Amino acid sequence: MAANRIEKDSMGPIDVPDDKLWGAQTQRSLEHFRISTEKMPIELVHALALTKRAAAKVNSDLRLLPQERAEAIIQAADEVLANQHKDEFPLAIWQTGSGTQTNMNMNEVLANRASEILGGERGMSRLVHPNDDVNKSQSSNDVFPTAMHVAAVIAVREHLIPQLQVLKQTLHSKAEAFKDIVKIGRTHLQDATPLTLGQEISGWVAMLEHNLKHIEQSIPHVAELALGGTAVGTGLNTHPEYAVRVAKELAELTKQPFVTAPNKFEALATCDALVHGHGALKGLAASLMKIANDVRWLSSGPRCGIGEIAIPENEPGSSIMPGKVNPTQCEALTMLCCQVMGNDVAVNIGGASGNFELNVFRPMVIHNFLQSIRLLADGMDSFNHHCAVGIEPNHDRISQLLNESLMLVTALNTHIGYDKAAEIAKQAHKQGLTLKASALKLGYLSEEEFDRWVRPEEMVGSMKQ
Ligand SMILES: O=C(O)C[C@H](O)C(=O)O
Numbered sequence: 001m002a003a004n005r006i007e008k009d010s011m012g013p014i015d016v017p018d019d020k021l022w023g024a025q026t027q028r029s030l031e032h033f034r035i036s037t038e039k040m041p042i043e044l045v046h047a048l049a050l051t052k053r054a055a056a057k058v059n060s061d062l063r064l065l066p067q068e069r070a071e072a073i074i075q076a077a078d079e080v081l082a083n084q085h086k087d088e089f090p091l092a093i094w095q096t097g098s099g100t101q102t103n104m105n106m107n108e109v110l111a112n113r114a115s116e117i118l119g120g121e122r123g124m125s126r127l128v129h130p131n132d133d134v135n136k137s138q139s140s141n142d143v144f145p146t147a148m149h150v151a152a153v154i155a156v157r158e159h160l161i162p163q164l165q166v167l168k169q170t171l172h173s174k175a176e177a178f179k180d181i182v183k184i185g186r187t188h189l190q191d192a193t194p195l196t197l198g199q200e201i202s203g204w205v206a207m208l209e210h211n212l213k214h215i216e217q218s219i220p221h222v223a224e225l226a227l228g229g230t231a232v233g234t235g236l237n238t239h240p241e242y243a244v245r246v247a248k249e250l251a252e253l254t255k256q257p258f259v260t261a262p263n264k265f266e267a268l269a270t271c272d273a274l275v276h277g278h279g280a281l282k283g284l285a286a287s288l289m290k291i292a293n294d295v296r297w298l299s300s301g302p303r304c305g306i307g308e309i310a311i312p313e314n315e316p317g318s319s320i321m322p323g324k325v326n327p328t329q330c331e332a333l334t335m336l337c338c339q340v341m342g343n344d345v346a347v348n349i350g351g352a353s354g355n356f357e358l359n360v361f362r363p364m365v366i367h368n369f370l371q372s373i374r375l376l377a378d379g380m381d382s383f384n385h386h387c388a389v390g391i392e393p394n395h396d397r398i399s400q401l402l403n404e405s406l407m408l409v410t411a412l413n414t415h416i417g418y419d420k421a422a423e424i425a426k427q428a429h430k431q432g433l434t435l436k437a438s439a440l441k442l443g444y445l446s447e448e449e450f451d452r453w454v455r456p457e458e459m460v461g462s463m464k465q
Helices: 024-032 042-061 067-081 100-117 130-134 140-177 197-222 242-254 264-269 272-298 328-351 362-386 395-404 407-416 418-431 435-442 447-453
Strands: 004-009 012-017 182-187 190-196
Touching (some): 004 024, 024 100, 042 067, 042 140, 042 242, 042 362, 067 100, 100 140, 140 197, 140 272, 182 197, 182 395, 190 197, 190 407, 197 272, 272 328, 272 362, 407 418, 407 435, 407 447, 418 435, 435 447
């Protein structure tokens, strides 16, 4: 057991383990919110350290904070960014809705560590104050939303978008490689007219292209930062140049397009940017769900399903059925898409529930947002490497199903009319005949006409993928 020291806040003294850098408010939160296992995500902790670093620099430049103290805070923040203090941020997502306790957790850790860097000690005789120095020109109400946006933009641009581009490229190569393979189409889960496998996959690629655009279009709003609004958006206790300077500093530190929010009241009172951004993530989940479902249906079998494509066989599928292999990557991807859609509902309800000057659903919103990004990015990476790259056509099965299909009859519409063509198809289906045999039996056309008119490869149109 580590020894304790006494830390104090406005509520009075409280014991804190001596080996920890956090202070009284972190300790109170730990004791009052023993709720579930979800902790503040590391991406958010890092974004908060970046925000504190930027604020200390700008406060020092504006001569509001002694340079020596600012440098110590910056060094402490850099240590957090280098994961040297990763056990110092133990707080639950399910805490105050403004994120104040996590903001104070960071303020306390940086103040105690900066004090040590300056040759002082941690605890009540520290040389750096959590509120007066580390939190200078700030309120949780502008700091926490800023850290949320910093974490979200970095996660989207550095983790999600690269994986989305890789999967899109893999599917594009498949669409090109399979552009001449004619197969039967399906609508309503019933046989329809033919298309090429390349055309079918090109639809998936176009879906991902649209998803990418929707996600990119959501970034500028998320790149607006609340910092400088302080408690209610008015900027009380800040220098007039602070908001613009601190956003610029964060943009330089992260190489991301951050700007100060033009309206701090909106930035504090809502989570609209993340609601909109998560909407784009939800859209991606909807697309991935359709793609993964199509892949597993097309690869179903191996003997008794559709079986038009083969996918990599990665691991045994069954503990009881020998030799069975399952489309497990599709299953993982569709499951995580469900989770992202659920997260979207939670983000929407949280975003819709702000009151007056502040939205207090923030830890939940950022927890869901970052989880959705991790799920989608890792999920696409896994699906790409262990499934999509290995998709191959099963030529025999594709031509078998194509030639057995009744909807090739659609090509006869323009020659003998819909009604006679329908009669041919229905008779073929009822009597188990091929289309040609049925057509000849009804006497609506000659064998030579059938062969000339019913040509699947000429039914796929000129739609390029
Ligand atoms: O923690 C703060 O800076 C403000 C707090 O969220 C509040 O508005 O009560």
